[in-house]
Amino acid sequence: MGVAVDDDVDRQVGIWERELPWLDPVKEAIFMRLAILARHMQQLRRDGLAADGLPHWQYKILMMLRRLGPPYAASPSQLADTLGLTRGALSARLAPMEEARLITRADDDADRRRVHVRLTEAGSAAFELQAGREDDGESALLEALTADERRVLADLLRRLVLAAERR
Numbered sequence: 001m002g003v004a005v006d007d008d009v010d011r012q013v014g015i016w017e018r019e020l021p022w023l024d025p026v027k028e029a030i031f032m033r034l035a036i037l038a039r040h041m042q043q044l045r046r047d048g049l050a051a052d053g054l055p056h057w058q059y060k061i062l063m064m065l066r067r068l069g070p071p072y073a074a075s076p077s078q079l080a081d082t083l084g085l086t087r088g089a090l091s092a093r094l095a096p097m098e099e100a101r102l103i104t105r106a107d108d109d110a111d112r113r114r115v116h117v118r119l120t121e122a123g124s125a126a127f128e129l130q131a132g133r134e135d136d137g138e139s140a141l142l143e144a145l146t147a148d149e150r151r152v153l154a155d156l157l158r159r160l161v162l163a164a165e166r167r
Contacts, residue, residue, distance in 0.1 A: 059127070064079060064082050065117065066119060076117055094117060
C-alpha cells in the first residue's frame with residue numbers, strides 16, 4: 001500500500017476539527033469522500049449520456065427493461081411502478097423512445113387489452129454503449145486499489161448499506 005497523501009478532504013476535515021471539537025474526523029472524512037465519489041460517478045454518467053445524446057430518463061427505462069432479462073419486456077404499469085412514474089408520465093416518455101426505435105409497444109398475444117414494452121436491438125445497443133462507458137470509468141477509478149482492497153471495500157460498503165437499510 002502506498003504512502004498516504006493528504007487530499008482536499010483532509011484539509012477540510014482539519015478545519016472543521018478545529019472549529020467543531022466534537023466532530024469525529026474519521027466519520028466526516030468517510031462521508032465527504034463517499035459524496036465526492038458519488039459526484040464523480042454522476043458526472044461520468046452525464047458525460048456518457050451527453051456523448052450519446054441519450055437522456056437520463058431514457059437510459060433508466062432501457063436499464064429497467066434490460067434488467068428484466070429475456071425477452072426484455074414489461075407492461076407499462078410494471079415499468080411505471082418500477083420507475084416511480086404515473087402511467088401518463090411513462091406513456092409520454094415511451095412515445096419518443098418508440099419513434100427512436102429504442103423500444104416497441106405491442107399488444108399481448110393472449111390478451112389484446114394488454115400491451116408490452118419491449119427493448120429493441122437499437123435500444124439494447126444504446127444501453128450496452130452507455131453501460132460500457134460507465135464500466136470503463138468505474139474500472140479506471142478503481143485502478144487505485146488492488147483486487148484484495150476492492151473486495152474489502154465492497155464488503156465494508158455492503159455492511160454500511162445493510163445498516164442504512166435496516167434504519
